[in-house]
Every structure is written in structure tokens, then in C-alpha cells.
Amino acid sequence: MSSKPRSKGYPMVVLGVLILAYTFNFLDRQILGILASPIKAELGLTDGQLGLMGGLAFALFYTALGVPIAALADRWSRTWIMTGALALWSGFTALCGFATGFWQLFLCRMGVGVGEAGGVAPAYSLIADYFPKDQRARALAAYSFGIPIGSALGILFGGLIAHAIDWRAAFIAVGVAGVMLAPIFRLVVKEPSREVAPLPDAAPAGAGGVRALLAKPSFWLISLGAAASSVCGYGVAFWLPSFFERSLGMGLVDRSLFLGSMTLVGGVLGVWLGGVLGDRLGRARPAAYLLVPAAAFLLALPCFVLAVQAKTLWLAFILFLIPTGLNLVWLGPVITAVQHLVAPQQRSTASACFLFVNNLIGLGLGTWYFGAISDVLTPRYGAEALRYAIYSGLGFYVVSALLFAAAARRLARDWVA
Numbered sequence: 456m457s458s459k460p461r462s463k464g465y466p467m468v469v470l471g472v473l474i475l476a477y478t479f480n481f482l483d484r485q486i487l488g489i490l491a492s493p494i495k496a497e498l499g500l501t502d503g504q505l506g507l508m509g510g511l512a513f514a515l516f517y518t519a520l521g522v523p524i525a526a527l528a529d530r531w532s533r534t535w536i537m538t539g540a541l542a543l544w545s546g547f548t549a550l551c552g553f554a555t556g557f558w559q560l561f562l563c564r565m566g567v568g569v570g571e572a573g574g575v576a577p578a579y580s581l582i583a584d585y586f587p588k589d590q591r592a593r594a595l596a597a598y599s600f601g602i603p604i605g606s607a608l609g610i611l612f613g614g615l616i617a618h619a620i621d622w623r624a625a626f627i628a629v630g631v632a633g634v635m636l637a638p639i640f641r642l643v644v645k646e647p648s649r650e651v652a653p654l655p656d657a658a659p660a661g662a663g664g665v666r667a668l669l670a671k672p673s674f675w676l677i678s679l680g681a682a683a684s685s686v687c688g689y690g691v692a693f694w695l696p697s698f699f700e701r702s703l704g705m706g707l708v709d710r711s712l713f714l715g716s717m718t719l720v721g722g723v724l725g726v727w728l729g730g731v732l733g734d735r736l737g738r739a740r741p742a743a744y745l746l747v748p749a750a751a752f753l754l755a756l757p758c759f760v761l762a763v764q765a766k767t768l769w770l771a772f773i774l775f776l777i778p779t780g781l782n783l784v785w786l787g788p789v790i791t792a793v794q795h796l797v798a799p800q801q802r803s804t805a806s807a808c809f810l811f812v813n814n815l816i817g818l819g820l821g822t823w824y825f826g827a828i829s830d831v832l833t834p835r836y837g838a839e840a841l842r843y844a845i846y847s848g849l850g851f852y853v854v855s856a857l858l859f860a861a862a863a864r865r866l867a868r869d870w871v872a
Contacts, residue, residue: 477601544570545633596730603722614711685817
């Protein structure tokens with residue numbers, strides 16, 4: 456049942472709780488990266504197997520279920536869907552702590568993906584209904600703070616708990632915390648009145664909305680551009696803890712503190728910069744929603760190259776901080792552009808279609824790609840194989856920038872006012 460916000464400040468309260476839920480989303484999603492080394496040692500896994508668990512295991516059901524769940528969210532209560540999703544993915548995260556082999560952990564990670572399939576697209580739609588058009592890029596960027604915050608906390612808590620107890624306790628602790636958050640989420644976040652506008656082609660929400668969306672060239676260019684960047688973004692984020700252990704000799708606690716602070720500071724600044732630039736430049740020219748991230752990726756590439764070559768920790772921190780921020784500039788502007796490719800009552804479905812392409816390719820391929828290349832290069836480069844695997848993946852940023860630039864030229868004709 457829909458209800459209007461109770462006060463002028465209530466949308467900010469909702470946004471804060473949505474950010475908290477998204478923080479748990481990425482905390483549970485990214486914690487595997489910092490725990491990869493002790494898991495690999497205990498279960499006897501290869502880099503390729505770890506990459507599959509970090510990407511494909513999660514992405515399979517996350518992408519497959521995202522679209523039908525989002526279609527349901529365009530008709531039914533988004534808040535109930537997100538409450539159930541939060542409880543489900545957190546429960547499977549806790550179960551990861553009881554795995555005794557590759558396949559058990561793989562299946563638990565699939566379960567995390569099943570839950571998280573209902574956690575993002577409905578949130579995008581809620582934010583679009585709670586905030587006016589000229590504030591949406593910033594609101595969506597603020598929501599996306601959950602990515603660097605959750606990733607940083609996953610690195611920090613995962614590493615510290617694993618050091619103090621073991622990697623199993625880390626999974627259990629963060630999973631149980633997420634389950635406890637679910638009922639609080641439901642109590643605080645109310646279903647808003649949906650913004651309704653005439654459908655431009657008289658197509659209904661759901662299947663009709665999907666067909667209308669898939670017919671737009673800009674949707675495919677945006678989605679594939681985001682996917683190309685996510686191959687590198689997810690892949691590098693997952694493997695950086697192992698890189699700092701193997702190439703710079705950092706212990707688990709030091710890696711947790713180092714990477715956690717770098718991810719938090721750089722990520723939050725990058726996400727907010729993208730939202731501010733998107734709102735300011737996109738008002739006059741919608742193409743700016745895509746040109747801003749294209750420029751950010753081209754700037755991030757040389758920074759990553761220099762960062763991977765750094766020999767001292769402080770220099771590495773500074774050099775990695777810059778591309779960590781630039782890597783997340785795209786979130787607010789691109790998600791806003793996707794929201795405006797369809798009418799308001801189709802937004803959850805549109806977001807899910809975008810996330811399907813982005814995550815199936817970016818998340819499904821990214822962590823596996825860098826792990827598999829590392830396995831191939833290990834006989835020649837030994838512990839330095841990850842360094843060269845990272846070099847090989849940076850070309851995806853160029854592909855992303857080119858696709859976003861092409862999409863920017865077509866965005867105006869596909870834009871729904």
C-alpha cells in the first residue's frame with residue numbers, strides 16, 4: 456500500500472536506510488576478496504576457482520532473477536521485496552562460514568546472488584519516486600555510497616575477524632548482522648506513491664517495458680559500456696588484497712586497514728563527484744551523463760598502471776586512491792540515464808535489465824578473468840603473475856569509454872522526459 460512521505464526530511468531518512476542496506480549488499484558481496492588467501496590455503500583452491508566463486512557463482516542467479524523480480528517490483532511492494540532479499544542474502548552469507556569445500560562455498564555464494572537479485576533495482580525505483588528529477592543523480596550517487604562503504608567494511612571487518620578468529624567467523628558475523636537489519640528496514644522504509652506518466656508507446660510495465668527498452672540502441676551501448684568497466688572494476692577490487700600480499704608482502708591486518716581506508720575515501724569521493732557533475736552538466740545536455748564517466752575511465756587507466764608499479768606503500772596508496780575514485784564516477788550519472796530511458800512505472804524493470812547485462816558480464820567475467828590469467832602466468836612470473844594479470848585487464852576501460860561516447864550521441868533520441 457502506497458503512502459506519501461511523512462515529512463520533508465523523510466526521503467533523506469529513507470535514503471539513509473537504503474544506503475545501509477546497500478552497504479550490507481556490498482559487504483557480503485566483496486568480503487570474499489580479503490578472505491581469499493586463508494580460504495585458498497585451507498580448502499586448497501586455485502586462483503581460477505576463487506575467481507569463479509567471487510564472480511560467476513554470485514552472478515548466475517543474481518542476473519537471471521533480477522529482471523523478473525524487478526518486474527514484480529513495478530507492480531507490488533518494493534519495500535517487502537527488499538526486506539526479503541536482505542534477509543535471504545545475509546542468511547546465505549552466514550552459511551558460507553560452514554562450507555568445507557569448493558562446491559559448498561560455490562553454492563552458498565550462488566545463494567547470496569539469489570538474495571541480492573531483489574536488493575538493487577527496487578531501490579533505484581524508490582529513490583526516483585522520493586526525489587525530483589534535478590536531484591536524482593546526486594540521490595542515486597549517495598545511494599551508491601553503499602558500494603565503497605560496504606566494500607571497505609567487508610575488507611576491514613573480514614580481515615580483522617579472520618585474523619582474530621578465522622575466515623568462517625567473518626562470514627557468520629556479517630551475515631547475522633544483515634539478517635537482524637531486515638525487520639528494521641521494513642519498519643522504517645514506507646512504500647511511496649509511485650510517480651506515474653503516460654507510457655510513450657502505450658506499452659505496459661513489465662514485458663512491454665522490456666521490449667521497448669531493448670529496442671533502444673543507447674540502452675545496449677550504456678549497458679555494455681558499464682559491463683566493460685565492471686570487468687576491470689570488480690576484478691581489480693577482488694584481487695587487490697592478494698596482489699598486496701604477493702607483491703608487497705603485506706599481512707592480513709595491514710591489507711585490511713590499507714585497502715579498507717583506500718576504498719572508503721577514494722570510492723566515496725568518486726561516487727559523489729559523479730553525482731554532482733551528472734546533475735550539473737546533465738540538465739543542459741543529457742549526453743553529459745555518459746561523457747563524464749567516459750572521461751573518468753580514460754583518466755583511471757594510466758593511474759592504475761602507475762599504481763601497480765609502485766614499490767612503497769604510501770606511494771601505492773596515493774596512486775591507487777585516484778583510480779579507485781574515478782572507477783566509481785559512473786554510478787550516479789549512468790544509473791540516472793537508464794532511469795530516463797523508460798517511463799516511471801517501468802524503472803525497476805529497466806534497472807534490472809541494465810544490471811543483468813552489467814553484472815553477468817562485469818561481475819561474472821571480471822573476477823574469473825584476472826584469476827585465470829594469473830594461473831596462466833604463474834609458471835613464468837610466480838608471485839608477480841597478478842601484477843601482469845591486472846595490466847592485461849585495463850584495456851576494458853578503453854572499451855567502456857568508447858561505448859559510453861557512442862551512447863552519448865544517441866541518448867537524446869531515446870530519452871523519456
